Structure formats: structure tokens, C-alpha cells
Amino acid sequence: MPRMRDLFAPLRQFFHHPWLLAVLAALASAVLLLAASVGLTLQQMKQSESAQMNARGERFLDRLEQVFGQLREGVDQLQAQPLRGCGPDMQAQLQQVALESRFIYEAAYVDAQAACSNRGGERVIEPLRGPDIQGPTYSYWLNTTTEPNDNLAALMLGRGNFLVSTSRGHLTDVVDLPPGGSLLVVLDHGTRAIPVLGPAQDWPPTADWPAPSHKALLELPDRLVYRMATKSPDYQLVLIAPRASLPWRLNGLLWLLYPGSLLLACVVGWLVLQLIQQRRSMTSELQQALRRGELQVLYQPIFELDSRRCVGAEALVRWRRPDGSLTSPDLFIPLAENTGQIRQITDFVLQRVLEQLGQLLRANRHLYISVNLAACDVMEPRIGEVSARLLAQHRVTPGQIAFEVTERGLIDVVVARENLQTLRTAGHQVLIDDFGTGYCSLAYLQTLPVDCLKIDKAFIDALGHDAASSGVAPHIIRMAHDLHLRVIAEGIESEEQAQLLSSEGVKYGQGWLFAHPVSARQFAELITRGRRVAGRRIDDEP
Numbered sequence: 116m117p118r119m120r121d122l123f124a125p126l127r128q129f130f131h132h133p134w135l136l137a138v139l140a141a142l143a144s145a146v147l148l149l150a151a152s153v154g155l156t157l158q159q160m161k162q163s164e165s166a167q168m169n170a171r172g173e174r175f176l177d178r179l180e181q182v183f184g185q186l187r188e189g190v191d192q193l194q195a196q197p198l199r200g201c202g203p204d205m206q207a208q209l210q211q212v213a214l215e216s217r218f219i220y221e222a223a224y225v226d227a228q229a230a231c232s233n234r235g236g237e238r239v240i241e242p243l244r245g246p247d248i249q250g251p252t253y254s255y256w257l258n259t260t261t262e263p264n265d266n267l268a269a270l271m272l273g274r275g276n277f278l279v280s281t282s283r284g285h286l287t288d289v290v291d292l293p294p295g296g297s298l299l300v301v302l303d304h305g306t307r308a309i310p311v312l313g314p315a316q317d318w319p320p321t322a323d324w325p326a327p328s329h330k331a332l333l334e335l336p337d338r339l340v341y342r343m344a345t346k347s348p349d350y351q352l353v354l355i356a357p358r359a360s361l362p363w364r365l366n367g368l369l370w371l372l373y374p375g376s377l378l379l380a381c382v383v384g385w386l387v388l389q390l391i392q393q394r395r396s397m398t399s400e401l402q403q404a405l406r407r408g409e410l411q412v413l414y415q416p417i418f419e420l421d422s423r424r425c426v427g428a429e430a431l432v433r434w435r436r437p438d439g440s441l442t443s444p445d446l447f448i449p450l451a452e453n454t455g456q457i458r459q460i461t462d463f464v465l466q467r468v469l470e471q472l473g474q475l476l477r478a479n480r481h482l483y484i485s486v487n488l489a490a491c492d493v494m495e496p497r498i499g500e501v502s503a504r505l506l507a508q509h510r511v512t513p514g515q516i517a518f519e520v521t522e523r524g525l526i527d528v529v530v531a532r533e534n535l536q537t538l539r540t541a542g543h544q545v546l547i548d549d550f551g552t553g554y555c556s557l558a559y560l561q562t563l564p565v566d567c568l569k570i571d572k573a574f575i576d577a578l579g580h581d582a583a584s585s586g587v588a589p590h591i592i593r594m595a596h597d598l599h600l601r602v603i604a605e606g607i608e609s610e611e612q613a614q615l616l617s618s619e620g621v622k623y624g625q626g627w628l629f630a631h632p633v634s635a636r637q638f639a640e641l642i643t644r645g646r647r648v649a650g651r652r653i654d655d656e657p
């Protein structure tokens with residue numbers, strides 16, 4: 116089975132190419148932003164298309180009702196007067212009707228012998244076909260011509276021997292139909308559609324016409340169909356407009372989205388580059404820190420809870436920069452874990468512990484120091500070899516160095532188990548650090564070669580405060596004892612917590628209640644004089 120580390124190696128390699136990463140980040144965000152912009156644009160276009168259709172439809176309907184109203188009035192008036200035939204009086208009558216009504220373009224009299232119109236000899240409208248709609252009183256002709264001349268009739272109404280028509284211009288002046296668009300009158304329950312304006316359209320527009328939905332606007336892939344209810348149930352008006360092709364209809368602001376998102380993508384790329392370079396510079400700074408000895412080790416004493424006797428300490432690394440500022444291990448340890456520099460740090464801590472406290476450890480054989488291991492330390496047998504060499508050199512027994520492993524360090528359990536077992540066989544104690552924050556179950560722990568659990572500070576914090584989770588710590592403690600594991604509570608800050616833990620059978624603890632992390636000298640003093648270090652936070656002292 117390939118090791119996790121081997122699988123991640125190419126990925127890690129990849130992260131060492133900041134330019135590539137920055138370009139990828141920029142590309143990814145460009146794609147995302149552009150997709151969002153296009154989505155937004157389409158949405159906007161849809162909305163404006165619908166709004167436009169609605170407005171057009173309403174204007175048409177208004178105008179049509181006005182036009183029909185005037186045509187009916189005109190033809191009624193002609194029908195009511197006594198004149199018939201094509202005399203000069205009739206001519207005058209026709210002219211008068213056309214003059215009185217704004218929307219009547221032509222008024223005509225037609226019978227078997229004669230035909231005359233208000234427009235004189237110029238033109239007499241003569242329908243070429245039977246009426247499109249034959250009502251009880253009126254006959255209707257729709258779109259009587261398709262010639263482009265706007266003066267030609269679009270609608271014609273007949274009653275008796277009289278015909279009145281309106282010009283197409285009277286319909287098109289309220290709204291311009293988009294090229295290829297049509298206004299249709301739909302008859303016979305939706306089965307027949309006659310264009311009033313514009314070219315004939317494929318009819319019906321959908322297989323299930325009239326569409327069951329009551330929405331006025333129907334959006335088809337290639338056209339918009341807008342249905343208008345009319346006062347008469349016999350016919351419906353339908354406006355059909357081809358959909359605009361995309362890029363040409365974007366309004367001004369939306370055009371800005373595209374260069375805008377490209378610009379933003381560049382900014383993202385630049386930020387990623389900065390971040391990587393900052394990390395890189397931190398990496399090289401850390402390298403320098405290791406060389407120049409800017410790293411220090413502090414010791415947080417660990418106590419037996421009942422007797423308040425110090426039994427050992429946890430070694431905690433500190434980075435004090437030349438300007439005196441301290442960088443938290445929470446910042447540089449994860450980085451060092453990524454770059455592999457953590458191996459050097461672990462070795463440094465181990466070496467420093469033995470240099471600084473070798474003598475103290477030799478003089479106090481019950482005393483131990485706990486050293487934190489990172490995931491990669493657990494994945495290799497290296498640390499066992501390093502500690503064996505250093506322990507021999509300083510004549511300290513392996514039992515006096517314990518190793519803390521977090522659950523995150525157990526990615527490849529088979530390898531971890533093997534290496535931890537080697538450490539234990541050599542005489543070291545192995546502790547699970549931050550227990551409860553990872554994915555390790557207690558049952559799973561049973562299969563690991565460990566001696567002790569460190570209950571994470573989060574669970575200790577909850578003790579005595581949060582009724583809901585204060586039950587977790589006692590639960591972990593009881594199960595740990597069932598598995599014959601020792602328990603250390605970390606982050607004890609109050610006497611109440613110490614008492615509670617003690618009553619639950621926890622033997623050991625560390626935390627600000629007892630002591631902050633202190634220098635080697637202070638720790639040695641604490642041991643030799645048996646003095647308790649408390650109160651003031653002194654972990655910042657060199």
C-alpha cells in the first residue's frame with residue numbers, strides 16, 4: 116500500500132511553485148467570476164426582455180382597443196346614414212368619417228356595381244379574401260397586406276357595404292416590433308393565428324398550446340411569446356419576438372462585469388502570490404532562526420494533583436526574534452510541519468532539553484520531560500535514533516523522556532504503531548496529546564502502544580462551566596482508566612477544576628493554576644527548592 120506521505124509528495128512539490136499556484140488561483144477565480152457575471156447578465160437580460168415584452172404588450176392592447184373602437188364608430192356612422200352608391204355626397208361622407216377619426220385611414224363603400232373611397236381614385240381597398248373573423252355585426256380582416264408601406268391597411272372592419280381600415284403605422288407607432296417579431300390574433304381556441312403585424316409565425320408555438328400555465332410570458336429557447344387577454348373571449352392577442360442574441364444586448368453596466376472580473380481575478384492571483392511569498396519568507400526566516408539560535412525551549416511543569424508535587428514538564432518551543440518579539444508556536448509549527456523543518460525543530464528541542472536539564476534529570480531519576488512530536492516524526496523511525504544518541508551522550512534514561520503525539524500524527528496507523536512501539540520498547544513513555552479533538556476513538560486507542568492520555572484544554576475549560584459538555588471529561592477519564600491508561604489534564608486554570616479532576620481519579624495535571632511555561636533555570640529551581648511557581652505569567656521571560 117503506498118504511504119500517504121508518498122501520495123502527498125507531488126502535491127507538496129506543486130506548492131513550491133508560487134507562480135503556478137497564483138496563476139491557477141487567478142484562473143479559477145476568473146472562471147468563477149465570469150460564470151457569475153454571465154449568469155447575472157443572462158438573468159438581467161431575461162428580466163429586461165420580459166419587462167419589455169410586458170410593456171409592448173400593454174401598449175399594443177391599449178392602442179388596439181382604441182383603434183377598434185374608432186373603426187366600429189366610423190363604420191356604424193356610415194351604416195346609419197341613408198346614402199348608398201358612389202356619388203359625390205358619398206365621397207364627402209367617407210372623407211368626413213376619415214377626417215373625424217384619427218385612426219381611420221381609409222373609409223370605403225363597395226357594392227356589386229361600384230367602389231369608392233375617401234382617398235378618391237387613388238385607391239380603393241378591396242379585400243382579397245373573405246373576412247378572417249365574421250362576427251354577428253362586423254367582419255374583420257387582419258393584416259390585409261404584407262407590403263412594407265406603413266400606410267397600408269393593417270386592420271379592416273366591415274359592416275354592410277362599408278369598409279374602414281387603419282394603417283399599419285397606427286399600430287407600429289406605439290411600439291416598434293423587433294425584426295422578425297409579430298403581433299398575432301389567435302382564434303378558434305388557439306388553433307389559428309393570423310398576423311396583424313409582422314410575418315406569419317409557426318403556429319402553435321408549443322405542442323401543448325394553449326400552455327396550461329397562466330403566465331403571460333412564455334420563454335422558448337428561440338423566442339418569447341406574450342399572451343394578452345382581450346375583452347372578448349373569442350380571440351386572444353399574442354406577441355412573438357425572437358430572442359436577442361446574447362452579446363449584443365448587454366447593457367452598459369454589464370459590459371463592465373467582464374473586465375471587472377478579470378481584474379479581480381488578477382488581484383486574487385496577486386494576493387495568493389503575496390501569501391505564498393510571505394510563507395516562503397517565513398520559511399527562510401525560520402531556517403535562519405534555527406541557525407542563529409533564536410529558538411528557545413520553555414518548560415511547563417506537570418504536577419501530581421493530590422500532592423501538588425512536580426513530576427516533570429512539557430517542553431514548549433518559543434521563537435524570540437532579534438527584535439525581541441515572540442512568534443507563537445501555533446503560527447510557525449504548522450508551517451514547519453508543511454515544509455518538513457519540524458524535524459530540525461524536534462531534534463533541536465530534544466537536544467536543548469538534554470543540554471539544559473541533563474544534570475537535573477540525572478539527579479532526579481523520577482523526573483521526566485515531555486517532548487511534542489509532529490506527524491512526520493511519528494512516520495519515521497528517525498526520532499528513536501536521535502534520542503538514543505542524545506540520551507547516551509547525556510547519560511539520561513529513556514524513561515525520563517516522554518513523547519506527545521497528537522491524533523493528527525496517526526494518519527498512517529500501521530507505520531505510526533510500529534514507530535511508537537519502537538519508542539516504547541526503548542523505554543520512552545508515549546502520550547496522546549489533545550485527546551478528544553481528533554477522530555481517535557477510545558476503542559481504537561486500545562490498539563495503539565500508548566501509556567497516557569492528555570485531555571485537551573477544551574474539555575477542562577468546560578468543567579464546572581458548561582453543564583452540557585462538562586460530562587465529556589469524566590466520561591473520557593473513566594474509559595481511559597478502563598483501558599489502563601494514565602490521564603493528564605492540561606490547561607487547568609482554577610482550583611475548582613483541579614478538585615473536580617482529582618475527584619474523578621485524574622492523577623496529573625498542568626496549567627496556569629500551577630505554573631506557566633518557565634525557563635530551564637526556573638524549572639530547575641522549582642525542582643531543587645520544591646518551590647511552586649504561580650501567579651505571574653513568566654513564560655515570556657528568556
Ligand code: C2E
Pocket residue numbers: 415430431432443444445448457460461464487488489548549605606607608625626627628632
Ligand atoms: P500543546 O502541546 O497542546 O501545548 C499546550 C499549550 O497550552 C501550550 O501553548 C501552553 O502554553 C498552553 N497552556 C498550558 N497551560 C495552559 C493554561 O492553563 N491555559 C491556557 N490558556 N493555555 C495553557 P504553546 O506553548 O503556545 O504551544 C502551542 C502548541 O504548539 C502546542 O500545543 C503544540 O501543539 C505546539 N508546540 C509547542 N512546542 C512544540 C514543539 O516543540 N514541537 C511541536 N511539534 N509542537 C510544539
Ligand code: CA
Pocket residue numbers: 429487519548
Ligand atoms: Ca503537547
Ligand code: CA
Pocket residue numbers: 548549569571572605
Ligand atoms: Ca495539548
